Amino acid sequence: GAGVSQSPRYKVAKRGQDVALRCDPISGHVSLFWYQQALGQGPEFLTYFQNEAQLDKSGLPSDRFFAERPEGSVSTLKIQRTQQEDSAVYLCASSLPGSQPQHFGDGTRLSIL
Amino acid sequence: RKEVEQDPGPFNVPEGATVAFNCTYSNSASQSFFWYRQDCRKEPKLLMSVYSSGNEDGRFTAQLNRASQYISLLIRDSKLSDSATYLCVVKRDQGGKLIFGQGTELSVKP
Numbered sequence: 001g002a003g004v005s006q007s008p009r010y011k012v013a014k015r016g017q018d019v020a021l022r023c024d025p026i027s028g029h030v031s032l033f034w035y036q037q038a039l040g041q042g043p044e045f046l047t048y049f050q051n052e053a054q055l056d057k058s059g060l061p062s063d064r065f066f067a068e069r070p071e072g073s074v075s076t077l078k079i080q081r082t083q084q085e086d087s088a089v090y091l092c093a094s095s096l097p098g099s100q101p102q103h104f105g106d107g108t109r110l111s112i113l
Numbered sequence: 114r115k116e117v118e119q120d121p122g123p124f125n126v127p128e129g130a131t132v133a134f135n136c137t138y139s140n141s142a143s144q145s146f147f148w149y150r151q152d153c154r155k156e157p158k159l160l161m162s163v164y165s166s167g168n169e170d171g172r173f174t175a176q177l178n179r180a181s182q183y184i185s186l187l188i189r190d191s192k193l194s195d196s197a198t199y200l201c202v203v204k205r206d207q208g209g210k211l212i213f214g215q216g217t218e219l220s221v222k223p
Binding site: 033035040041042043044045048056059091093099101102104105106107 | 117145155156157158159200204209210211212213214215216
């Protein structure tokens with residue numbers, strides 16, 4: 001399809017395991033954002049890329065969280081040594097430059113047991 | 114205190130009712146304002162942008178008061194399909210991150 005694609009749709013991991021979440025943005029969208037949405041809350045910003053450059057990572061909650069976008073297209077959000085509080089929906093959004101609207105993917109629902 | 118605050122929900126209204134959502138933001142440097150809609154277990158989708166002059170899209174009217182840092186959304190003649198969570202969103206700069214409120218759940222009943 002032509003929208004933002006995220007995988008996996010659901011991920012269950014044991015506490016302490018590492019996970020990797022993938023985002024494939026809309027073709028041509030230079031801006032890419034990751035958000036974390038806890039149950040009953042609005043999404044919260046994690047990090048932002050413009051092409052391959054990570055311009056803002058102020059929302060990453062700890063050094064266990066790492067994001068990359070090496071070729072300026074697909075992005076991966078990695079969480080190391082997962083904790084139960086990491087359980088949330090992780091949303092990816094992409095947009096054209098400037099003040100263009102952000103388009104969201106379906107999200108990855110992460111559950112840490 | 115969160116940067117964007119919304120009315121707590123849920124709002125339960127009958128079909129045809131008019132419902133209003135309110136939102137306040139704390140950062141006066143905020144530049145852009147939006148309402149997003151999120152259906153259960155789905156991604157947020159842009160409902161409408163909000164301008165100082167006020168804007169309308171069919172049954173939906175959005176207002177922005179920069180002086181009091183207040184945003185509103187009015188839904189007239191509500192439909193069952195309007196049932197969703199409505200998220201108030203601000204952006205501080207062009208191309209930057211979105212800052213979401215907690216969201217207000219709306220349930221429209223027959």
